[in-house]
Amino acid sequence: MPDWLIVFLVTIGYLMLSLAIGLASGRRASTSTEGYVAGDRSLGFVVMYFIMGASVFSAFAFLGGPGWSYSRGAAAFYILAYAAVGLVPWYFFGPRVAALGRKHGYVTQAELFGHRFQSRSIPAILAVLSLFAFIPYLVIQMKGAGYVFSVVTEGRVPEWAGSAIAYGVVLLYVFRSGVLGVGWTNTFQGIFMMALAWGLGLYLPWRLHGGVGPMFDAIAAELPDMLRGPGLGADGQPWSWGAYSSSVAISALGFSVWPHYFMKIYTARDTRTLKRTVVFYPTFALFLIPILFIGFAGILAFPGVSPADAILPTIVTSAEIGLPPLIVGLFCAGALAASMSTGDALLHGAGSIAVKDFWDNIRPGTLDDRARRGWIRIMVIVVGAVAYLFALIPGLSLVNLLLLSYGFIAQLFPLTIATLLWGRVTREGALAGLVAAGAVVVLLNLIPSLAWGGIHPGIYGVAVNVVVMVLVSLATPPMDEAHVRQFTRR
C-alpha cells in the first residue's frame, strides 16, 4: 500500500471517530434552544477545559505557531504571553454572568448587553459585528484543513475537497448535537493534540539537532535575533516593541469576550466548574511550547521554506526525517483536530448569534422555541457554506480582515466591564463608545501610518471607546437604579 494512502486512511479513520463522538454526545441534551446552545447548562470541568483549550489549539496555532517561531523567532512568544492573563477576567465576572444567564435565560453574550441596556439595537449590531469577525477566522480554519489534506496526500486530495471533507464532518455533528457535540469532540481532539504536540515537539529537535538545548545553542550562534524579544516582523526585520506589546494586549483584552467563547459561560454546571476552567487554562497553553519548538527546529535544518506556515508539514513529510506513514497520518489528524475544534465552536456560535441576537431583535416574537432551534441549525449550515465559498477564493488575503476583527472584538471588553461594574453607564454611552471605537479601528486599518509606533488599531479603539462611553454616559440621564443593580451588585 503506498504511503500516501496509509496517511489518508489514518486521517479518515480519525474523522470517522470524531463524527461518532460528536453525533453520540447530542443524545444527552434536551430538544430546546437552551439544550442546543447552552447544553442545558450542565457542562462539567473536563469538557469546559477542553472547549477553552481548543481556543488555543486552532489551525493558526498548529500550523501558524511553528510558522511564526520558524520565520519570526521570539515574536511567537506573544501567544504564550496573552494566554497567561487572557481568561483571568472570567474568574471574577464569570459566576455573575452565569447567574444572570440562568435567571433571565440568556444563551448568548449580546442578550446580556441587550437586557442591561434595555436595547434591541445593541445586540443586533453586535450580532452583525460578530458574524463579520467570525467569517475570516472560520475561513482560515477551513483553509488549514484543506491544506493539510493536500500536503499529506501529495496533492491527490485537492484543498477544496479536503476542506469539504473535514467541515462536512463538523457540520454534521454541530447540526445534530449543538454545544455538546462541540464539547465532547473538543475533549477527544484536545487529548489527541496534547500527545501529538509533546511527541513531535520533543522528537523533532532531538532528531534534527540532538535535543532542545543544542538546537537553541545553534540558533543563538547563527541567528541570535531570533531568540531575543521581540523577534522579527513579517518583513524579516526586527519587530517593534509597540507592535509586540499591542499584539499581546489586543489578544488578551479580546480573549475573554469573543462571543462564541463568552457564551460558554452559560453552559457551566456550577461556579466551581467555571472557576476551575479559568484556573487550569494556562496549563493548556503550556502545550504550545513544543509546538513552537518544532518551528525553531526547522530554522537551520530547513531554511527557505515558503510560506512559513508550511514548515510543520514540510518537516513531518520530509525524507530526511523519515517518519513512518502512520505517524504522518496521526500528525495530519492532529492538524485537522486543531482546525475543527476551533471551527466547530465558531459555527455553533455563529448560528446561535444570527438567530438569537439578530433575528429575535429585528423581528421579535416571530419564532417559538422549536422554530428558533431549527433556524439556528439552518444558520450553522448557511454560515459554514459562506465561509467555504470564501475559502475557495485563491490568494484571498485574510490578514487585514482578521486584524479588523480583533480590533472590533476587543471593544467588547470595556463594555463588559462597564456592564458589570459601573452602574452609571447608559445605553447612549455604550452605543456611542462602540460606534466611535469602530470608526477609529476602521480608519487606522485603512491608513495604518496613522497608528503611531506600530500599535494595533484596536488599542486606540479601546482608548476612544472608554473616553466616549464615560463622557456620553455622564451627559445622559442614568438608567433605572433597581434594574442596573442586578447587574452591578456583587
Place this chain on the structure above:
Amino acid sequence: MDDRNGVTDPGDTRGASPATEGTPGAMSRGRRVQAGVSIFYILLFFALIWPVYPRFATIEPRVLSVPFSLAYVVGGLLLSFFVLLAVYFWDEARGANRPIEDDD
C-alpha cells in the same frame, strides 16, 4: 428598530442571599483580596509587555536549556496558574464558590 419594546425588566426585588449577608467582615476581606488579585494580574500583564519584558527578553541566562526570553514568559504563565489556584482554594475555604443561583 424600537429600543425598549419587548425587553423585559424583571427588576431585582430580592434581598441579599444568606451567603452574602451577615458577614460584613468576611465580605470586606474577600473584596480586599479580590482587589489585590486584580492588581496582581494587571501588573503581570504589564510585566509581559513593554517596558518590563524588554529587560528580560534576552538569550542568557538559559533556563532548562531554553532562552531566558521564553523562560520568562513561561514563568508568567505558571505564576498566573499558581496564584489563581491559591485564590480558588481560598474561595473554597471561605465558602465563596456558591451554587450559581446563589450568586444572583
